[in-house]
Amino acid sequence: MKAKHIVIIGAGPAGLMAADVLSASGMSVDVYEAKPSVGRKFLMAGKGGLNITHSEPMSDFIRRYDKPDWLKPMIDEFDAQRIVAWMENLGVPSFVGSSGRIFPTQMKAAPLLRRWLSQLKKRGVRVYCRHTWQGFTDEGYLRFTTMDGEKRVASDTTILALGGGSWASLGSDGAWVSILAAKGVAITPLLPSNCGFKVTWSPFMQSHFGKPLKNVSGWVGECEKKEGEAVLTTYGIEGGLVYALSRPLREEVLEQGFAMLYLDLLPHISEEQLVLRLAPSGKQSTDNTWRKAGLDGVKAALIREELPKNRWSDASCIAACAKKYPIQLTGMQPIEEAISTAGGVMREALTEHLMLCNLPNVFCAGEMLDWDAPTGGYLLTACFASGAYAAKGVLKVSATH
Numbered sequence: 001m002k003a004k005h006i007v008i009i010g011a012g013p014a015g016l017m018a019a020d021v022l023s024a025s026g027m028s029v030d031v032y033e034a035k036p037s038v039g040r041k042f043l044m045a046g047k048g049g050l051n052i053t054h055s056e057p058m059s060d061f062i063r064r065y066d067k068p069d070w071l072k073p074m075i076d077e078f079d080a081q082r083i084v085a086w087m088e089n090l091g092v093p094s095f096v097g098s099s100g101r102i103f104p105t106q107m108k109a110a111p112l113l114r115r116w117l118s119q120l121k122k123r124g125v126r127v128y129c130r131h132t133w134q135g136f137t138d139e140g141y142l143r144f145t146t147m148d149g150e151k152r153v154a155s156d157t158t159i160l161a162l163g164g165g166s167w168a169s170l171g172s173d174g175a176w177v178s179i180l181a182a183k184g185v186a187i188t189p190l191l192p193s194n195c196g197f198k199v200t201w202s203p204f205m206q207s208h209f210g211k212p213l214k215n216v217s218g219w220v221g222e223c224e225k226k227e228g229e230a231v232l233t234t235y236g237i238e239g240g241l242v243y244a245l246s247r248p249l250r251e252e253v254l255e256q257g258f259a260m261l262y263l264d265l266l267p268h269i270s271e272e273q274l275v276l277r278l279a280p281s282g283k284q285s286t287d288n289t290w291r292k293a294g295l296d297g298v299k300a301a302l303i304r305e306e307l308p309k310n311r312w313s314d315a316s317c318i319a320a321c322a323k324k325y326p327i328q329l330t331g332m333q334p335i336e337e338a339i340s341t342a343g344g345v346m347r348e349a350l351t352e353h354l355m356l357c358n359l360p361n362v363f364c365a366g367e368m369l370d371w372d373a374p375t376g377g378y379l380l381t382a383c384f385a386s387g388a389y390a391a392k393g394v395l396k397v398s399a400t401h
């Protein structure tokens, strides 16, 4: 086998999973990381509960990705069941939440990361932090900046797992794009995904910023309706439902400068039922009639924002508005504030083993690849799976030389 010294750059979930697979196969692995410690975005992902994967059947699971054909072979080899087994092997039990999402029992990423790093250390994986990759020297060495100046590192095989471009303070700043583009690697520009969108609310809505809009469904154009929760903010709107729709919303914003998000504020009753519930009765105030029909708080405020006062007792008009509530989104939140990034190294730039066609023996994995998915455990699953797949690619390519 030819690969003697494997360098992995980027110690997020993708890079560490590549190190896991390679070290388990007895390979000598060095991991280089720009930040003073590893897995910072992974730890951040664990702050609100680490949703590591999802329990739904593979046929549904794979449809969440924008490039299911590309990701299927990777996720087939490292699916939710294997992620659960891998965690268990590290002594980290998990559970399936009511929505089918899977979490470690302790919810946080830190205990899992600690055990994972300890296993990698036992297998001889060396981790070098504060090493920022700057590209290649003319002689083909990897070039890093460190606290002690520039360092050149020789590598038989390299796996790049440098992340996307969101939350740059956690390490993945997308600086690799210009390095690889200069080598002729085809890259789709990095764009915010799973992000909030801008809306110009009237001052009347201010008192509702930060309050959740619960049990609503939403859609964009012809795309499938999604159910979930959204939150109105000073800049616009965010939350699980908006993130789930961020791909079609982003496409509309890029195409026409704005996007139309439609909400069904009461998805569990029909428009006809709502008209009946909203019919004025006796001395009941408008507020009371609306509240009893399910339109109170943020939902009622939205109706008032949209409809002129002289329609507030028109049951048909209110019901139509509540069942197809239009919100014009005027832009995306910056990539810095997005949970993940779309875009990255294009499938065409890679071999089936995730090796760069232009740079033999350099592989790529994780969020830096050009795929996109909603939150719900799909991001981490694809990062683990592509990290493992790139590592197996290294083993296969090495075995044939």
Ligand SMILES: Cc1cc2nc3c(=O)[nH]c(=O)nc-3n(C[C@H](O)[C@H](O)[C@H](O)COP(=O)(O)OP(=O)(O)OC[C@H]3O[C@@H](n4cnc5c(N)ncnc54)[C@H](O)[C@@H]3O)c2cc1C
Binding pocket: 009, 010, 011, 012, 013, 014, 015, 032, 033, 034, 035, 038, 039, 040, 041, 042, 044, 045, 046, 049, 050, 051, 052, 053, 131, 132, 133, 134, 161, 162, 163, 164, 166, 167, 170, 171, 172, 173, 174, 175, 176, 338, 339, 340, 365, 366, 367, 368, 375, 376, 377, 378, 379, 380, 381, 383
């Ligand atoms: C707030 C938040 C919550 C999230 N919650 C979830 C969740 O619940 N479930 C889910 O599935 N996903 C979640 N995600 C997304 C998930 O964390 C990412 O998709 C995942 O961490 C990406 O893994 P990665 O290994 O590809 O990249 P990263 O985790 O970004 O790791 C890349 C590493 O490469 C290093 N690096 C970058 N450039 C260089 C360089 N030039 N030299 C050396 N090192 C470099 C970085 O410092 C970083 O450590 C969340 C993200 C955020 C921001």
